[in-house]
Structure formats: C-alpha cells, structure tokens
Amino acid sequence: MEDFLGENPHKKLIKELVEGKRFAVQLQSLLKQPNESVLADELIRKIWGSFTQAITVLNSLGNSDNSLTQSQIEEVDQPNSGSELKKKKKEKQDRRGCYKRRKTSGSWMRESETMNDGCAWRKYGQKKILNSKYPRCYYRCTHKYDQECRATKQVQIIQKNPIMYHTTYFGNHTCNSIKIPKHTYNSQFNHAMVNHSDSTVLKEEEEEESKGQSDNASSVVDSNLWQDFMPSSPSAHDSTLAANYNAAYYEEIISSRDMEDLAKFGEIEAIEFC
DNA sequence: TTAATTTGACCAAC
DNA sequence: GTTGGTCAAATTAA
Structure with missing residues (x-):
C-alpha cells in the first residue's frame, strides 16, 4: 500500500x-x-x-x-480563495433537482430529544414525507462551501410528549464546524454547556415542547455533543446513557x-x- | 448588511 | 405518476 x-x-x-x-x-x-x-x-x-x-x-x-x-x-x-468559491457557486447554478438519490449505506442514525449535536448546520429544505405525520428537514454543514464539508443530516420528529427527533447523518465532517463551548463547562463531564442554538426546525413544535422541557435541555445537548465521538452502539444513541x-x-x-x-x-x- | 430560513421548483429514482 | 433530495430566490432575523 x-x-x-x-x-x-x-x-x-x-x-x-x-x-x-x-x-x-x-x-x-x-x-x-x-x-x-x-x-x-x-x-x-x-x-x-x-x-x-x-x-x-x-x-x-x-x-x-x-x-x-x-x-x-x-x-x-x-480552503478556496473567494474568487474560486464564486466560480464554483456559479457552476452549481441552474442545477436544481440534479442529484442522485441517497443510498442508506454510509449513513447512521440517532434518536434523541434534541437536534443539537454541537455542529454547525444550515437548513436547506423541508419536505412532507408520505405516511409521516411530521415533515423531514434537510441540513447541510454550514461550511459546505468554505471548507468543502459534505456532511448532511435529515431530521424528523418521530413523537411528541416527550419530543423525539430521528436524525440521519450522511458523510463525515471534514471541517472544523464543531462549536466549542466557551468557558461554560461545569465540573462534571455530563454537564458541559453548549452555547449553540438550534436552527428553527419545526419552530412551533419546539416552542410548544420547550415550555415543559427547558429545564433539562442543556444536559441533553451535552450528551449529544459527545455522541459524535462515541462508537455507534445502540446504547451510545440513548441520550440518557450517553450523558x-x-x-x-x-x-x-x-x-x-x-x-x-x-x-x-x-x-x-x-x-x-x- | 450579512447570514440563516422558508418555500416552490426541478428532476432522478422508484 | 409519485416521491424525495436539492437548489436558489425571496423572506426573515440578527
């Protein structure tokens, strides 16, 4: 080799x-x-x-x-210079809908009480899915263009009370998009605070849920931040255990x-x- | 002003 | 013909 x-x-x-x-x-x-x-x-x-x-x-x-x-x-x-980025963006114009439908291989899933995973995502689409009560939201890495990061994820609410998100990740981050908590760690590992606000997927749903869940939100966020580093065993996807x-x-x-x-x-x- | 989100259109896969 | 993934213009938020 x-x-x-x-x-x-x-x-x-x-x-x-x-x-x-x-x-x-x-x-x-x-x-x-x-x-x-x-x-x-x-x-x-x-x-x-x-x-x-x-x-x-x-x-x-x-x-x-x-x-x-x-x-x-x-x-x-x-990373590309500004002019090269503009050139690449221009090349991508007028290509709406030109894509290859994803295969599930090379992806992994997670179910959690929050969408937050410590990475910077930008929403680029939302779709009503057949036989699904809630729409599916599509996210790409914020650094798709400036760092050529190809990571994407799809988030869908699977239940309410308590709210649960099903997230499917595609591709690994090749950027430095992870949001480092700024001097907000508590002494315990499972209480590190992340100053990252979720984007507004299903705002109404979240606002409704947040009324009853705001108290424990930070600890859930913490565990999710670390799940990205953990092996993908089923237990690691359980936010409670992960914490x-x-x-x-x-x-x-x-x-x-x-x-x-x-x-x-x-x-x-x-x-x-x- | 800049960055992020929303939403309708597009089109390959099914 | 339908569905799902992506694009990009319009809109909204910071």
Missing part, C-alpha cells in the same frame, strides 16, 4: 484515532477539575483534529463511493487491541489512564 503523505496510512490512521482517544481521556480528567475550560477547549480541538485526520486517511484508502479524491482532500486542507459516560468507559474504548496495533508499529508510546 502506498504511503499517505509519506507515512503508512494504516499506521497513521491508528495513530490519529488513538491520539484522539488519549485526548478524550485527558479531557475527561480535566473536566473533573473546576476552572479548566480553556485547556478543555484546546483538548477538544485536538480531538477534532485527530478524527479529521483519520477521516482523511480513510478517504485515501480504496475507491469507494464515499471516498474523496486526493484533490478534494487537498482542497479541504487548503453518563465516565472514566471507566474511556478506559474501555482505549482497548488492549489498540495497544497491540500500536505495538506492532512501535510508534506510539504507552497511554496512561487517569
């Missing part, structure tokens, strides 16, 4: 993923201490960077439909298998758990 940017891609992939996990462990420890939000912000950025790198490496492997070309990856690393991740969980996800892989390459030093 060819080297990726001068490094074995398998090795680099594992390295990035394990580094991401290591930063997460450090962050978890940090959040137990008060007044450490600045360091926490920095760690979140590192985690984000590691996963973004990992995605980039994955894209460099194979020729699946989900892979970006090398030139596209380079575009992500080196209760703890140090033991992190020790579990940084498994011995990771260590074996790393030992194979002899590149990463041992990780100490807090």
Whole structure:
C-alpha cells in the first residue's frame, strides 16, 4: 500500500484515532477539575483534529463511493480563495433537482430529544414525507462551501410528549464546524454547556415542547455533543446513557487491541489512564 | 448588511 | 405518476 503523505496510512490512521482517544481521556480528567475550560477547549480541538485526520486517511484508502479524491482532500486542507468559491457557486447554478438519490449505506442514525449535536448546520429544505405525520428537514454543514464539508443530516420528529427527533447523518465532517463551548463547562463531564442554538426546525413544535422541557435541555445537548465521538452502539444513541459516560468507559474504548496495533508499529508510546 | 430560513421548483429514482 | 433530495430566490432575523 502506498504511503499517505509519506507515512503508512494504516499506521497513521491508528495513530490519529488513538491520539484522539488519549485526548478524550485527558479531557475527561480535566473536566473533573473546576476552572479548566480553556485547556478543555484546546483538548477538544485536538480531538477534532485527530478524527479529521483519520477521516482523511480513510478517504485515501480504496475507491469507494464515499471516498474523496486526493484533490478534494487537498482542497479541504487548503480552503478556496473567494474568487474560486464564486466560480464554483456559479457552476452549481441552474442545477436544481440534479442529484442522485441517497443510498442508506454510509449513513447512521440517532434518536434523541434534541437536534443539537454541537455542529454547525444550515437548513436547506423541508419536505412532507408520505405516511409521516411530521415533515423531514434537510441540513447541510454550514461550511459546505468554505471548507468543502459534505456532511448532511435529515431530521424528523418521530413523537411528541416527550419530543423525539430521528436524525440521519450522511458523510463525515471534514471541517472544523464543531462549536466549542466557551468557558461554560461545569465540573462534571455530563454537564458541559453548549452555547449553540438550534436552527428553527419545526419552530412551533419546539416552542410548544420547550415550555415543559427547558429545564433539562442543556444536559441533553451535552450528551449529544459527545455522541459524535462515541462508537455507534445502540446504547451510545440513548441520550440518557450517553450523558453518563465516565472514566471507566474511556478506559474501555482505549482497548488492549489498540495497544497491540500500536505495538506492532512501535510508534506510539504507552497511554496512561487517569 | 450579512447570514440563516422558508418555500416552490426541478428532476432522478422508484 | 409519485416521491424525495436539492437548489436558489425571496423572506426573515440578527
């Protein structure tokens, strides 16, 4: 297999993923201490960077439909100038409805009490869906054009009382769109506050619901922010359980298998758990 | 003024 | 012919 940017891609992939996990462990420890939000912000950025790198490496492997070309990856690393963006936008004009219907492969779903996942989304459409009580809303990453991020999601209310959203994600974020909480962490991991307001999907529905749910909204938002970093097990999609991740969980996800892989390459030093 | 949302149109897939 | 995903002009909010 060819080297990726001068490094074995398998090795680099594992390295990035394990580094991401290591930063997460450090962050978890940090959040137990008060007044450490600045360091926490920095760690979140590192985690984000590691996963973004990992995605980039994955894209460099194979020729699946989900892979970006090398030139596209380079575009992500080196955002377009304004004139190039305008040119690209112009090329996209008069192409309404020109699309390939999505396949469900390469997507993942989540059900939660909020739409908030800590990322910046822009709504671009809403549709009444056949045999569905509520419309489906379509979101793309806010940085679709400035960072060529192709992540999209579809959000649909599946029930009320309590309100539940069914969200389907397509594609990974290749941008830095995650909204870092600004000095609003509480001492407990599961109470980090996110100053990100949801866009107004189904405003009336939400306003109605918010009357009775505003008190617990922040903790729900917190757990959802972290779900993006968690494995896609069913339990991780349960917002209540997700809010209760703890140090033991992190020790579990940084498994011995990771260590074996790393030992194979002899590149990463041992990780100490807090 | 800029950015985000709404909404009707478009069209490939079914 | 119907449905669902996307675009982009118009509208609204910050």
